[in-house]
Amino acid sequence: MKRVLVTGMGIISAIGENLSENHASLRQGKTGIARAAHFDSRYAALLPFGECACSNERLKELLNLEDSAGYTRTDLLADKAFAEAIKDAALSPNQISSFDTAFISATTVGGMCLTDQLYQDANLKTSGSPYLEAYSCAAHTIRLVENYKIKGFSDTINTACSSSANAIMLGARLIESGRAKRAIVGGVDSLAKYTVNGFNSLKILSSEACKPFDENRDGLNLGEAAAYLVLEAEDVVGNKNAYAEVAGYGNANDAHHPSAMSEEATGAIRSMQEAVESAGISFDRIDYVNAHGTGTLNNDEVELLGMSLLFDEIPPFSSTKSYTGHTLGAAGAVEAVFSILSIVHDEIFASLHVETPMSSQGARAASVFSSEKKLSYALSNSFGFGGNCTSLVFRSIH
Incomplete structure (x- = not known):
């Protein structure tokens, strides 16, 4: 099979509007979780969020959009990160448009970030807004x-919180099997009343x-x-700089509960x-784990149990959701970027806000930034609602 190399990355999150800003915040232990400034909700004044600092107007300026009619915040965030990734990889317009280039994106809320507007349009309370074509899960992908005149295979994945991890896995499999030479993979989600109200009803918002x-x-x-x-096949990368290799991946579903993982960690262990195994290594070769680590009672206990049953000694691990919040469909790609930054620079980013480490399994998340190993x-x-669990292994090539 062909080796799959990561040649470009782009990101916008609560801790930075580009790759370098995100990396600097991780190194400094600087969280982006605070009160929301742009999110219009009754909960904006009551709960902390990992909101991107850029307003929609600022995003439009950064993207040089002449006509932004019908663009949702989901579309804007996706375009910003996508543009950085293809520039970072030095992809030409012809390469992007090639039938050998796949594009797989992911989201959970999509255009439903405009929850009130969707309600108005769906109930015929408007004569038809500019957002009628923006509400589907695939709307940002289609845009x-x-x-970018993408002609190759494209898809949009929604497997809840593992969505963009599955996009990465699918892209890697297309390249390994010779069905594509390169794949642009990732995901996006923006804050929305739809998701905030839903998670609040589950009573799992802090x-x-x-503090995972x-x-x-x-x-x-x-x-x-x-x-x-x-992602690009090794034989087309040439002299281009590459960050890391997608060495392995696994996906499983414990089919246990719509919003909780099985107490036996069935899906987590399998993924x-x-x-x-697909990376061709043993567990003692893993040097760092970027944990799903949501900060909920169920997730952290189950994930730690799963690691304790697989590792003879759990390696350094942390949850970078303590910086960005849980970004849902974008989380898998966000944390893949952070994992790659870890192995490129030999850095372990601290889990923030931990005052009393969990007593179970005798393992503690990394509490300070480290660059000594x-x-x-x-x-x-990345573990999603419904039990859809995905794990990715990245290998340093430096």
């Missing part, structure tokens, strides 16, 4: 396909900055972000096993 793997954790913070990676392999976990 990028049209704007009123404080989330803390004994007294009490829930997650919702965030928004977009992140894309350019991690498949990822490490060579990192060759990183494991990134």
Whole structure:
């Protein structure tokens, strides 16, 4: 099979509007979780969020959009990260439009970030707004396909919180099997009343900055972000710079509960096993785990149990959701970018806000930034509602 290399990355999140800003915030232990400035909701003044600092107007300026009619915040965030990724990978317009280039994106809320507008349009309370074509899950994907004249295979994935991790997995499989030479993969989600109200009804939103793997954790913070990676077959990369290799991946579903993982960690264990086995390594080769780590009672306990059953000694791990909040469909790609930054620079980013480490399994999340150890392999976990669990293994090539 062909080796799959990461040659470009683009990201916008609560801790930066580009790759370098995100990396600087991770190194400095600077969280982006705070009160929302742009999100219009009764909860904006009550709960903390991982909101991107850019307003829609600022995003339009950065993208030089002459006509932004019908663009949702989801579309804008996706376009911003996508543009950075293809520039970082030095892709030409012809390469982007080639039938050998696939594009796989992911989201959960999509254009439904305009929840009130959707309600008005759906109930015929308007004569038809500019957003009528923006509400589907694939709307942002279609817009990028049209704007960049993408002709190759394209798809949009919604498997909840593992969505963009599955986009990365699918892109890698297309390249390995010879069905594509390159794939632009990732995902996006923006803050929305639709998701905030839904998560609030589950009573898993914290009123404080989330503290994954803390004994007294009490829930997650919702965030928004977009992140894309350019994957290319090794034989077309040539002399181009590459960050890392997508060495392995695994996906499983424990089919246990619509919004909780099985207490036996069935899906989590299976996805991690498949990822490490497909990378052709043993678990003792993993140097760092970017955990799913939502900060909820169920997730952190189950994930830690799964790791304890697979590793003889759990390696350094942390949850970068303590920086960005839980970005839902974008989380897998965001944390893939962060995992790659870890192995490229030999850095372990601290889990923030942990005051009393969880007592179970005798393992503690990294509490301080570290750059003292060579990192060759990183494991990134993304576990979604409905039990859809995906794990990715990235290998250093430096």
